[in-house]
Amino acid sequence: MDKCEKWGSYELTLNGPSDGNPFIDNNLFATFTHDNFSIKIRGFYDGNGIYKVRYMPELIGTWKVTTESNVEVLSNKTTEFECTSPSEDNHGPVRVSGKTHFAYADGTSYMPFGTTAYAWVFQSNERQKQTLKTLSENKFNKLRMLTFPKNYNYNTIEPDIYPYEGAPKKVSDTFDFNSWSLKPEDIGFDFSKINPTYFQHLENRIKDLDNLGVEADLILFHPYDHWGFARMGEKYDKLYLKYIIARLASYKNIWWSLANEYDLLAMAGQKPLEAWDKLGELVKEEDPSEHLISIHNWYDPPTNKGTRKNWFDYTKPWITHLSVQTDELFFVPQWLEKYQKPVVVDECRYEGNIELGWGDNTAHGMMDCFYRTVLRGGYATHGETYIDKPNTKRSIWWAHGGILYGQSQKRINFFKDLLDNNGFNYVKPMATEGPHWELAVGQSPDDSKIIAYFGANQPEFEQFDFLPKDKKYSAKLIDTWNMTTKDLNIEINNTDMFQLPRSEYQALLLTEKK
Amino acid sequence: MDKCEKWGSYELTLNGPSDGNPFIDNNLFATFTHDNFSIKIRGFYDGNGIYKVRYMPELIGTWKVTTESNVEVLSNKTTEFECTSPSEDNHGPVRVSGKTHFAYADGTSYMPFGTTAYAWVFQSNERQKQTLKTLSENKFNKLRMLTFPKNYNYNTIEPDIYPYEGAPKKVSDTFDFNSWSLKPEDIGFDFSKINPTYFQHLENRIKDLDNLGVEADLILFHPYDHWGFARMGEKYDKLYLKYIIARLASYKNIWWSLANEYDLLAMAGQKPLEAWDKLGELVKEEDPSEHLISIHNWYDPPTNKGTRKNWFDYTKPWITHLSVQTDELFFVPQWLEKYQKPVVVDECRYEGNIELGWGDNTAHGMMDCFYRTVLRGGYATHGETYIDKPNTKRSIWWAHGGILYGQSQKRINFFKDLLDNNGFNYVKPMATEGPHWELAVGQSPDDSKIIAYFGANQPEFEQFDFLPKDKKYSAKLIDTWNMTTKDLNIEINNTDMFQLPRSEYQALLLTEKK
Structure with missing residues (x-):
């Protein structure tokens, strides 16, 4: 009998038809049963007539699997596998613990100390290896990264492969914001025809991160797009989400970040706030393993002016934690109190020297963000944006991964050790009533x-x-x-x-x- | 005929009764007439049977003065004086100009670059001279100062004289916040019996400031009190305000700051928000010369939490400008837009090394506050809180005046010169839409x-x-x-x-x- 360890990825592979459009025409589900517990999981087409259903079992013992499909050859297949105890390093997925903090599923402490390399999987193999090496040499345990390719300042090179069949109609070596306002007639991709090779590659990188103990904070949509992936429309947005969740939800280190800077997408007219809400509900519904889900803003939090746009309603039940952009860190205790969910400040200005205000923070400033946020009961995420010259081709960690040139990461490692070595499984904030420039104070759980x-x-x-x-x-x-x-x-x-x-x-x- | 220059202080002195309680029993008004313009001004009792009426004439030419009083000997006295052109250094009082900025009455540019020495007039003569010398050596052109004595950390020495007849019942060498919660039976002063000597002294210091070209931002009430001056009740609050306005409103360098940290007073139960509002209206009503009036907070501005206490409604017509405490400087452009009044950040954390968060800013931080605020179209105020040791007897500029030990004042002087030498009569803010960490940019009026x-x-x-x-x-x-x-x-x-x-x-x- 097949074996799969608890919180491992069990995979059932079936051969089926490759004619027509398997992504649209054919469906596949499998029901996984353990004693009285049973769950129905969506499968996906992996190209070349191969169909797969994956599941992350959380109960030790024998599981029975039965498929159903609108294709006869995929239907009513049955198998069994044995779910064994997890291996030593496998603590399961990260989940919310005690309302405002996180822990691995087995109860082991987890405090996200994130970093950011949005487009690292679209770089050369050598660069991807370099990224993994850099991660292995630092204490970061979460990486924010994109599923779709990125078109933005300092990141204008086309990827080798695309997530869909087709080719871009308009590309340019120089970045221009206007390129995001793509007209329908300028879209050269068929969103009904997913490219499995593209997603196989992404998947392998996520497994590499898991081997390093790094959570993949996977950004499902983003506005930095001149191909059309940011404006596929409701039908294909849903097709994509169902596909990527069926493919990746069995990996324990997955977090879903519904969108980066959703409010820029919203502004550009691609998706109103209500659309995000529906998509978020779909992610929660489709994911059998209940991974963490959030959505990430561009605009500042609302203040007394009352006109800041599109701040998301983080009370929505599908949102497990806040994933915010701000350096107004005095908000952290207020948000903890208001939302009763963990608060992750996923952007509070990156260390770097670029022309954009969010990317010219000093190393002191980047370090400061970690201490102030974490000791107030939240979590922070690092990023680095050093360039040699304008329009540099040098790799920038924030976009490409590669090497860190900065000085904050060592201090962030030191802070992580300080917490780990002193019993801070999480931080109980103290003395948060004062204004934000007051000292930041946190207490160990005991x-x-x-x-x-x-x-x-x-x-x-x-x-x-x-x-x-x-x-x-x-x-x-x-x-x-x-x-x-x-x-x-x-x-x-x-x-x-x-x-x-x-x-x-x-x-x-x-x-x-x- | 008497002469008084335009924006000078004209004074009419009369002899009258000194028996009974002249502050309560006797009143005195004078009507000042210039052609078709006429205004009725309250006088005040200056002790020893001497009564005075003062006025700051703003029209050149002959003024006729006629008194009225409930005391016969003070009534129906008439005189005339000639209002002459102002001397070269006399530009008149500072007033609001172009909605959100300031200028002297003659149109000369005035940008407040303030500093803070709350209790300087209660120190030794030598220290007071030192304070004036320090002011003369720097570019500060506004000084925040108290009319009543101060009881607070690092400021526990009793003043030589008190504003009222009587003596404190309870004093202590060590500061304790509880001492502010004074019970009525512990008050040892008669608030109906003003001490003119006390106010003569205050007045002389205000004239000294005027000679240096420094505006006196005079704080009429404050919570740092263990004598009872912060809880005199409506009747004596009004008596006091009428008295001090009659005495001081003719000095052109007066600004009225109704209260420092009114919201601490409000919390302690001494004065609710509505009471401040009434007192503010009284100041506006009593002051014939329309000096600037504001009120200064302790609590942070409201944020999306919505529960910050007692933020004042700065739209009130008696308030000429905002006088706020915050270092959340991204609010400045929002407030300018919302209130359409000048915004003075009178506290954004002082340079110093004390144990209190508002007084442990670096010199860099203090300087930073000036650049960020002024280039966003607001104004800032300096303060310094360096001590040698806890409970130091050394003078601290913020409380006692004296000498500046810090490093920010030189940089603030440099900034003032930079603006003055480049035609910045005021600053037109640019590029204020971004978050507060974005660069601060200001443009000259032309x-x-x-x-x-x-x-x-x-x-x-x-x-x-x-x-x-x-x-x-x-x-x-x-x-x-x-x-x-x-x-x-x-x-x-x-x-x-x-x-x-x-x-x-x-x-x-x-x-x-x-």
Whole structure:
């Protein structure tokens, strides 16, 4: 009997017809049964007459599989497989834990420390290997990446293969925003004819990430498009979603990011807000493994002006967590309270030197975003946008992956270690009532450790009146930039003032004295 | 005939009774008439049987003055004086100009570059002289200061004299927030008996500021009080306001700041929001010279959470401009648009090293606040909070005046000169649609010059797509921190990318090529 470990990807392969349009004409489902539990899963066509159904089993023991199809040769096939205990490194998919945090399905702690390489799978093999190597050398455990190719500043090279049959009618070496306003007659692809080779390639990269312990935060739609994939219309949007979910949902490291900067797509007229909502519901409905789902904004959060456009209603039941773009980090505690879901600040300005404000942050600024967000109970995502010259052909991590040239990633690694080594399975935010420039403070789940981060502030004297009364703490001074830790010979409590070096980017690690 | 220059302070002095309570029992008004214009002004009792009426004439020529009073000896007195042309340095009071900016009454440009020394008039004579010397050595042209004494962290020494007859019942050398929650039985002052000596002293310091060309942004109420002046009740609040306005409104450099951190007072139950509104209307009604009036918050501006407390309705007709505390500077353009009044960010975190988040900003941060606010069309105010040790007795500029120990004031002076020397009588904000971390850009009134500030961002490559099409500019690189200016041999336009040093705190000064 076949075997598949718990949270592994079980795959049933069948041969069937390759004539006509198998993506449209033929359907395939399989019902997976374990004792009293049973679930019906959509299959997909993988080209060359090959049909597949995949499933990530979560119950150990024997599973029975029975197919149904509108094609006789694919229908009423039965098989069985044995779901075995997961191997040591397999903790299952990441899910929401305790309302506002995450954990692997087996309960192991998971705090997303993400990075961004949108178009890395469309680069040369050598570059893709380089990307995986860079990831293996850093602590990032989530990667934001696109399923469709990308057309944008610094990313104008056409991909080798396309997700659909056809060819682009208009391409250009130089980037122009107007190219996104594609007319129907300029679309050269047949959205009913999916290219399995394209998706096989994407799938292999997702497996590579899983081997490194990196979650694939997969962006299903995005506006950086001059081919038409951003404006396929409801019918083909749904065909695509059903296809990609059938293909990928059995991989435990998948997160669905319905769209990047949906509000730019919305503006361009391709998809109104209601359309996103329906597509989000479809993703939730189609995915048998209940992966995380979110949607990512371009515009700032609404303020008292009240006219910021199209801020998504994150209370929608299909949305598992917030995936936001902002560096107004004082919103994080407010959103945690309001939405009662995890908050991931997936863009808070990348370290880099480009002409665009979201990509000219300093390494200090990028590091600062991680400390301020995470200690307030949210999560942050890194990106890097260094170029040598305008219209550079050099790889830029944010778009192409490759090599990191910056200085923030080391500090982010250091911060991750600091949390991991001090029992922060997640962070309980403290002292979040003040304005956003106040220090950011987080507590370990067992309350025994506290990290207080001062950012670019320079307090030489401090008093931690937010500490619980009657508790005393020893303190280590953390230089977050130089990544050093020094025991301080002081006892810190709720009332007494203490002295620090007058310096920027310091933090204190407090340990309760018992 | 007496003479008084235009925008000078004309004073009529009369002798009258000193028995009973002259502040309550006796009133005095004078009607000032110039041709067809006539205005009735309240007088005040200055102690020792001396009564005064003051007025700041704004029409050149002969004025007739006639008194009325419920005391016969003060009533029906008449006199005349000649209002002459103002002397060279006298530009009159500052008023709102062009909806969102300021100018002196004679049209001369005035951009408030403020600083803060709340309790400077309550310090030793030597310290007061030091404060005036420091002001004379810097470019600050507005000073935020209190009329009532101050009880707060680092400011616990009792003043030599009090504004009312009586003595405090409870004083302490150490500061405790609870001391503000004063019970009526612990108040040792008679609010019906004003101490003219106290106000004469205050008045002399305001004249000293005028001699230096510094506007006195006079805070009429504040919560830092353990004497009872913050909770006198409506009757004595009104008595006080009428008295201080009668006494001071003839000085051209007066601004009324109805309260500092009114929302802390409101919280403590002393004054609800509606009470402030009534008092604000009274100030406007009593002041014959229409000085600027505002009120200053403690709490952050409201955000989408919607529960921030007590944000004032700045549309109220008695409010001439916003006087806000925030470092969420992206609000500035929104407020300009919403309220159509000048926006002064009177607190955006002071340079210093104290334990309180609003007082541990770096010099870079303090400077940054000026560039970001002013180039977005608002105005900013400086403060400095450096201490040597906790509970220091050293003077702290923010509270006591004295000496500046910081590094931001030189950079702020440099910025003021940069604006003055390049025709920025005020700043027309440009490119304010983006998020708050985008570069801050302001244009001179005649459009010929533009300053673009990058703050802590590090763009090495830039493209100024917000520039008008078809215009070309020469550029100077400003190092705002090192206060240097360097001609760049480049031409900047709407479309072409250009290169800068990858460095923080840079700005560009563009000059249109004709």
